[in-house]
Amino acid sequence: MSESAIHFSISFKEPQAHYAEIEMLIPHVESDHIDLKMPVWTPGSYLVREYSRHIEHLYATSANGKLACEKTSKNTWRVAAGKNAGPIHVFYRIYGFEVSVRTNFIDADHAFISPAATFLYIDGLSHQPCQVTVHLPEQWASISTGLPKLPTASNTYYADNFDTLFDSPLEIGNQDIWHFEAAGVQHEFAMVGGGSYNKQQLTSDLVKIIEQETAIWGENPNSNYVFITHNYNAGSGGLEHLNSTVLAASRNAYKIDAAYKNFLSLAAHEYFHLWNVKRLRPKALGPFNYDAENYTAGLWIMEGFTAYYDNLIIRRCGFYSVKEYLNALANEFNLVYNRAGHRVQSAAQASFDTWIKQYRPDENSINSSISYYNKGAMLAVALDTHIIARTQGKLRLDDVLREAYNTFYKKEGRGFEEDEFRRLAERVTGVDLGEIFDAAHNTVELDYNRFFREVGFELIDLNQDSQELSLGIRIVEQDGRLFIKNVERSSGAWDAGLNVNDELIAINGNRLDSAGKELDFALAQGQYEDIVDLLIARDGRIRTIHTPLRYCRKQLWSIQPRIDATEQQKERGRIWLSVVES
Known part of the structure; x- marks a missing residue:
């Protein structure tokens, strides 16, 4: 030194x-x-x-x-x-x-x-x-x-x-420490806080994930890597680093199949950042200014693509069935489309405003913002399936990322601008991707079924014909009392003027119990645009709010095989979702 x-x-x-x-x-x-x-x-x-x-x-x-x-x-x-x-x-x-x-x-x-x-x-x-x-x-x-x-x-x-x-x-x-080798790299796993994990199984599964991801990028740039996991009674989340990651997990969830697969997906997500963010990155993300915000509109690529690949890697390793993977992917659509904010904020805007919105949610966030993680994953699947379809399965998003890594990080040693990334993607694939990249910068939604159909699937809202009624509020119970937690934009409650933190006392003259059964009854017996009288307490003052009933706008998306898919489309779908032998 x-x-x-x-x-x-x-x-x-x-x-x-x-x-x-x-x-x-x-x-x-x-x-x-x-x-x-x-x-x-x-x-x-x-x-x-x-x-x-x-x-x-x-x-x-x-x-x-x-x-x-x-x-x-x-x-x-x-x-x-x-x-x-x-x-x-x-x-x-x-x-x-x-x-x-x-x-x-x-x-x-x-x-x-x-x-x-x-x-x-x-x-x-x-x-x-x-x-x-x-x-x-x-x-x-x-x-x-x-x-x-x-x-x-x-x-x-x-x-x-x-x-x-x-x-x-x-x-x-x-901490409980053990070591293993994967993709030619020495790895250390450090478990903190105990837990029901099985070292042998966890190591075997991580080796598969690491080798799958290394195959995408063409090399593993580290000589050593450290997983630090903090186990809590209830924990989640992770943060990537140059040659390590810190994960948070629930100590007793490792023996629960769904929870364990979620943990593997988290590990896959943070490990994917070893390349995507830590090396391949927008210009704004290094060298850093540690005194202030470092703005980029490209987090939908860095975090969104990584959010797409984390579950896809779990599928490629064979840990998810096709159905499990498609359910996980459909959840990205549910998380975006069930927030009125997707009509207000684009993926690029969400990226740029992460410094003031992503980590500071409030009662109106559902109406004013989205997550670039979820929306970026949606855009990534559109890119991946479109490239697969247009190249007859010869190329996919993997090939774009690998070339971007080699070009911007290895050869030129610099970050990229988004238009450079787009041009590289189109050069590598020979496919016009402008519509998808442009969609990251506006709130007009892509017709995602155009891309899913190319690989033999379709995106269906299982609630599209629902006649369920709703006030457009989310309520929470506190000490036997009901309070409004969120009010959905353009809902009956929104138009009537119900507020977050209003206490709900009675509906149509009937006292509400802590389970809200009278509210459920009114919704079940009501008709569209019926007016219900809600007795509320706001800052200690009692008032009645006349509130219209509207159809519930909650969407429930599912990705399913198309019955009329051609053999060519089915083959593309098999390429998209295949288990890859490492």
Whole structure:
């Protein structure tokens, strides 16, 4: 390692109180002062999280004693160093007690360290190499991280720069660790919090997933990879990193078939990001500005395509039957089309606005936004099936991704613009894909059945002929009382003026019980556009809202084989959904 490397030491004097102590050693300073900064967000999770709010008691010293240190912005500390200063030591504590895959969590049992929420960097010098030494409390025995270990020092790891450091979380404690090889790469699995998992089965299934994904991309760019899984009573979610991932799962769900397959899909999703996001990426996603938002309209490609492939990989491995896979894919359509927001926000807009919407849902989000995960998966299946059909099964979306990876990442070493990605896709396949790419930028829906029919399937709304009535509200029960949680745009409740947080007391003069049975009865006995009288309490005041009944607009999509599909279409469908031998 370079002598200019910045060295961090992390220790845990009071883990039970959720604190870690950080020492930052800066070997040499060439200016009168340095600005130390903490990222406000972490790569892969597009929200400004203000990590610096958890720093306490920051001070700096040199051989001459304590140095003047002034906080100049929410995440910046200016240290008066003096030119050609010798080593400078910076000390601070961090608090971590938020359960997520993107934030620090420290307690008596273990510590999960998110580097962007932990380590300071010198403004303008994020390219510097760095080292991290972990001082293990006597009750902890293990460290799991994608960072390579420094052979000359105990429990010390290094990174070539801060981009790598910030993308390499650490799990510290007594996690259950095992190792395996897949696609020529050494893998470590670290389980935290116990669970009903079967190591042998899980390893065998992960090997299949890893080898399927490596085959798509043509190579596995890592020499090692680490899965860190936090098991909770109820948990979900994941976050990708350069050569590791952090997953959250329910500890007792591994023996439940559907839940276990969902976990495999999550692992497939985050591992797919090893290529798609971490290497193949839009220009905005690296090098990063850790001070502010990094905007791109292309997350529908990065996250949406990955959301399409995660379940498709599970099908290719043979873990999903065709029916199970099609049900999982149809759910993407249900999640989009059952939000009125799909008429308001496009996939590209959802991508760009992720910083203010995706991670900050509110009571009106269903009416104003969609997820670029779900909508991107819909667009991806349109691309995949269309390419398969137009090339008679010789090419598919896999071939586009592999060429994009080779071109933009390997050959040119840069991120791409969306129009470049589109042109490459059309060059590789010889297929006009403009309609699908354009659909990502507007709210006019594609006729997805045009693409499904090409491979022998059709998308059907099983509720299309339903005469079920609805107010257009979602209610929740709290302490035996019913409250409105959401109001659907253009529903009867919306037009009548019912509000979120209104307490429902009675309907048509009948008191509502906590199960809402009288409400169900009124809906079952009513007619379209009947007016019902809802007695509500709003901010402690009683009023009656006259509300029309409308047809329920909930859609239930299913993807089914077409009875009249031609043999050619059926063959394309077999190519699309085939199990692939690894």
